[in-house]
Amino acid sequence: MPNIVSFENIDEEHLILNIDKVKVISPIRRILLLTEFIIKWNRDNKENLPISVVHNLTSLLDELGHNQIPISALNLDDSTEHWQSRFLSEFAQAWGSVLQNEIDPLEHKNNYINNIIYSKDEHVIFAGIHPSKICHALIKIIYNLEFGLIVLPNLDLCMKEEEWSRINEEHYQYCLKGLLDYVGASREDVQYLTAAPKIGNELIEYAFDLSKNLYDFNTKEDSNFEIITCKSQEEEAQIISMIIKNEENVSLFISDGLLSKRINSLLNEESATDNYYLYITFLLYILDILTSNWGSVELLSLLKHPFIDLGYPKDEYNKILADFEIKILRNLNQMGIEAIKKGIDSYNDSEISSFFSKVEPGFAPLTSNINHNISKIAKAHIECVQRLSKFLQLGNEISDFMVALIRECEKVEINTLELYQKILNLLLQNKFSSISNHLHRFSLHKNKVVILTNFNEGHFPPDFQNPLLSPSMRKQIGLPSTQIGYFQYTLYNLMHAEKVYITRSVKGISGVNRKPFLLQRLEMLIRKNGNALNKQPFKEWLKLLTKPDFIISCSRPKPKPPIDVRLKKLQTLSSTAVEKLIRNPYSFYAEYILDLKPLRELNFKPTIMHFGITIHKIFEKYLLSQNNSYEILLNIAHKYMNFPSIQSIWWPKFQKIAKDFFKLDVERRKNFSVVEVEKAFSWPLSEKITIRAKCDRIEHLLDGSIAIIDYKTGSLPTQSDVEISPQLILQAITAMHSMNREIKELMYWRFNGKQAEIFTIENHEEIVQFLSTNIKDFLSNFLNENVPFTASYSLNLKRSSNYKHLERTEEWL
Template sequence: MSVFAVPIGVDFPEALVAGLVERMADQPPEAMARVQLYLNSGRMLRRVREVFLSEGARYLPHLRLVSDLGQDPLAGLPLAVSGLRRKLELAQLVEQLTRAIPAFEAGSSHIQLAESLSSLIAEMQSEGVHPDDLETIEMSENYAEHWRRSLEFIKIVARYFEGDAGLDAEARQRLVVEEIARSWAHTPPEDPVIVAGSTGSRGATAAFMRAVCGLEDGMVVLPGFDRDMTDLAWNSLFSGKFPIEDHPQYRFRGLLDSLGLTPGDVRDWTGAVPNAAARNKLVSLALRPAPVTDQWRIEGRDLGDLRQACAGLSLIEARDPRHEALSIALRMREGLETGRSVALITPDRLLARRVTAALDRWGIIPDDSAGQPLQLTAPGRLLRHVADLRGAALTIADLLVLLKHPLCATGAGSDARGQHLRLTRDLELALRRDGPAFPSAESLSVWAAKKPEDRATWSSWVAEMIQGFETPEKQPLLASIETHLDLTERLAAGPGGSAEVSELWREEGGREALRLMSELRREAGYGGEMTPFAYAELVKLQLQGGMARSGRSAHPRVAIWGTLEARASNADLIICGGLNEGSWPEAPAPDPWLNRQMRLEVGLLLPERQIGLSAHDFQQAMGAGEVVLSRARRDAEAETIPSRWLNRITNLLQGLPEQGGDVALAEMRTRGTHWLSLADQLETPQITLAPAPRPSPRPPRAHRPKNISVTAVQTLIRDPYAIYAKRILKLFPLDPMRPAPDPLLRGKILHEIVETFTKTRPESETIEAARERLLSITDTVLERDVAWPSTRRIWRARIARIAGRFCEDEATRLTEGTPTVIEEKVTVPLQNVDFSVTAKPDRIDLLSDGQARIFDYKSGGLPSEAEIIAFNKQMLLEAAMVERGAFADIGVRRVAGMTYVRLGGGGESPDVKGVSKDRTETPDEAWARLAGLVARYQSQTQGYTARRAMQKTADRSDYDLLARFGEWDTTDEPEPEDLT
């Protein structure tokens, strides 16, 4: 048998070509063209072709991918059915399971479960495991009921293993391999057949490699074979209850065992020498299986001077992912400037995007092998947005996400797109100011009526879009797809535009999105009916399988690769980024169908298999001439855990001080710290700005306000800067993008309910009738003005809780007086000052003795007497205005009392006395104090100080950002500034 290997640290494609050329040297030139060379990946195939072409004019072998075997048109084997079709079929079965057993894998959608079940079936077919083999699993009493149910369900999918069910890609791959093996047994090929670059990690691939080894001219060339592993280490891979599948050399041991070979039987493909043989020994020892790590100290003595082994290693331990990305980018830039080729190897796509963004500041475009995930491209985002929003009422934010998307309204030219953006901005301001929270065709019609000549056509188009998002609770998959694509194309076309002219399906991302959506439409007949939520999950899953390559020209000497491409790497400088647990290696995906013991019994792969493959990729990357190991000590959520492989290497180095391991590790960190410090310098602002002082602007008297409402007096006392910003600068806080049922809306609604209740009171009414009328008014107002069903219920319950007490107190109030002033706005001038005060009291009753009583409805907490005297002057000032005859309906009246009516809590109605333990204040005194306060602010020397006397340090103002609060604090003295 001919099993060869290329050691770690040798350029595999170059060594492969060199060895093949050497073996064919005594053959005629055309003999090379008859060689069948099967490779493991598309990148490996391209690299091998490039190396052949660099050797000069010659015949090339027949280059193929192992994964393409399943597409061979063998007689008697139908083509494989689409993987998407199989997932759609399985989704219907899983939906029935989750409906029958709601607790089964709670939190996962049936689309996600169908995806994992599809992966399990593919693995069973690749490994040659039939559902009948599941009968051999012994269900221990210790197994949870979940595993019993999942096993019974898996047996239902046995029909997908039958011939009349259609072949999956994995099943056809294995059948093709078996047919090829049978064919070769009778008629072996006359020319060499070589499998190179594969580890045999999948059952069908391993079976093909075994078939090739059985040929007289068949050869298998293994990548990254560890020649430093001892027999004890090799044997320990299968020594325990579970095989150690997370070891980088595990797959080789399994393949060799199936061939009846030992690691010593594997021959070198060429005589190529590794780049860093001493480092290879260090890494091999560090990654030894757990049963033999006790050999570290014994075998560690043979490693020699570890400073030499680690001479080409650097260790970057950044404080956060941004810091890590910038340090990597700087290291890559330095490599380019010194004439070397550089490659970042990482499975962390977010880190890859961060590094790409950092390189962009110097105009460096890396060759990213993965490209951009389709779901993050403009077409992918628009398709996801539309799918997510179908079947739900569009909020203001949802609508603006669609209208502001860069592909929206691109089907009628740039002028139409500019007009669209202008109208979108106008609509946004209107909606954020006046609502409604859920825009409708009616609200758009009202908005368009203000400028019909400009807005009518466009608003009609938007209204049609909004109505298009209404969808049945459940409908056939094909109908969902058609509606989804129609909505997306109409959004891209814009009013009067064309989807064909729009930018939706252009560029690489658009073409790939159209291909995937067309595939989904083609297989829709197998998907049954779906809810909008399930359909959105399906669209996300479908788009996740697509990538879009950038159209920009990449730098020829800088690349970003996934971990698999470490086998085909040829860069001078390799950077292994994202070396944290959960990133590299990635955590194994949980299997909701079979646990580890069940997998082992039936002959399936353990979850650690993927970790072992990643470990092998890491081990090969470590064999490069110069390597940078990089990780972030913290991510967005918490402290991170170093990758298990990085941990092993650092622990081994620290444990071998006699060989200089601790010094070598310190030097690695020093080399990494250099790039971290450069990143800090790059991020340090070149211009330092002094903190802003606490503002106290003094605008000209002519520009100062001439009136104030009684409710704003509190703001003038506590935060005068807010009055300056709002009344003088005319700056108003933007309403939220996503309106919520906040306290402001609650107060408005409750006030309207009580106002309506008071104004519509009949001549005579029982307390029970009053209560029923109050609740009826509540239902009407809530239904009309509150868009959130859950909020309507909560607020109705709030009114219902106090309705009885409120109606009883109201009956008592009506025996004492008559409501005469309700929500009436009046203005009263101050004496000796060019200034007026405005008030709009909730209610003023004229009592039977000729006096007046003021009522103020409170939807929140009630202010204390001390707060009323200090700054909450509304009731005292309204009383002063009543006594000055401000209200025509009652004239000049003495105020007998002031009462708060709480529309919440227990519905209590306490009187306001204006008396605290420290002070007493009458309405006349409050009026005089207001006049003095206003007089001070009419003086040019008085500034509008920011946060002059906030009640609590934690209180926030709408204008804190404008005042640059945080650069100063409330202990700083204000710095007045005269304005012109």
């Protein structure tokens, strides 16, 4: 039997026989040493490069090794670029000294190939191609053997010589041309394996060869392509997972990390042993909790992981966890374990307290080793895994990986849990993430079914350029300017599979995705060929799988609560409540009659709404102080603006708002004698209904009239909005009835940190009169138990609502 060896492992036997002589650096140690360099560089240069730069350095080392370029080539002239040149020069010197007693894997492979000896009568066949000079060197050795044979898949022997000589680096035949030039052969020296030359698939030839006119294509044969266009990446992941489950010998190309995670998640819903997805997430979630200071999202991610039950029966565990989330985590004002324990103590729930007493000790090994060497942190990490999940048996590969990591960590001086977390992320991605997008690892003879995912502009062809190198730096080092030609060649080969699925999603993170030129050309050829683009019903299957067994018809919500409830809830109404009743009666029903309140978000952070509430409070305290000093305004602000991110986000914005407000307030003081703030008024419409309103600012003008002002930090209403958002009008009516004073001005003051804006309501007397006349009949109408609180849609589309999911507008509209 022939001895079959992959190019990836060509030196494996030599390594085994010379294990004591050759010390090849392990992938784990390589990443640890690169991380050490990044940390030292940041410290020495007062920089803050992310640890993820290790990925770029790893790919750079691989590229140098593949192209037989020594590390010393990175000693670039500082005048060529800015920080990259200095960074790479220091890296070259540091890396050279680090590897004094060890050797890089690609350097060893290079040495092995250069010194390989084949006997004269030995038959050696090399099939395939890799763009590296290492591969070219091996092919040249085999080519020069008496019985050496080279098999070059899909070399175009029909292209005219003139066209062949002109093909550029991005052409799918360029890498083959470069190989023939390197070994000193021409296409005339190449023979077909079959008796007569035959183009494998004319449709693919026309798609890739831009010199061919699409109108000349008239071949009628079945296409091996299915192009599936999805609405979203989520749908794309679902369809890809369905194809993988229903097809055999699938080769998958993924260039998008998020899509890869989605597919892994779908494929591992039933089993965690296929590619260790759940094991890896479990390892990382434990670290996320501590590095996020016990963030609620991170804590729930771990507690909802299928590997954790803390010894409870499943149903009981889910019930306690739901109570813990709603009662404790969603009511925290700040993060941290002390805040969680304080919340549990204040709630005084023994069941939740007992539950958390089983969670906290699981992290004790890590909390006591946070700033130690990462070798100790790794050991503590494993102990935490065992404490939190007694039944968990780590897969052999995961266990071997963690043992190797602990061993290698002892040789480096890296501390802190944060660094350990980043390094572990890097290593797990490198070790266990999908390698399907590593082009040179595709085995052509296995490609019965190929899935080319995320086939959108920007991903096909993907960006192969290392961000550490500019084009001029690549040229100076001696690296090829692009790898697109090899990508096109690999893509060309993959498209000759028995079945090719091309998937893409219309909607992407940054907007609408565009089709790459190759796909546009391919679709035109398929249509011209008379074939359908989507022949297999995977999208239809997905609809059937996700379609509910039955659909309950949904009519427009029109609840009719009993009269006693109506009398109780409408007895005293705020101006805000009245406005919501006018805009959407159902939203009023959900909030004020059913008393439904939205759950607070996890890891609560102040929003622009909370910022606006705080500004109202600051302005109130400032005006009550009877002091016109700008310094007093800032001092008051410091007392109330004490939430997180104040210095970096809110405070600079507030300073501009404070200047605008102070200037406007000083100008207005010329026209009034007294200013009242946050003053509440009542307006009894009838014995059964009373409206209450609170005004942000009331100015008693010198002519005896008043001005009512409402502060805004969001968008300003328009004149037409006032009729459907009458909150300020209601404030004016209640103030007018209580004070018996003429209202001269109704204004909104808007402060957004850019420029103060004033919007004065025109003809406010008419609007006030109209609302005063009609509001009583409108509200009294809802005291009739036959009148429903109907869901509105014409106004609801303009504003978001906490109760929109209850209205189910899209189902009845």
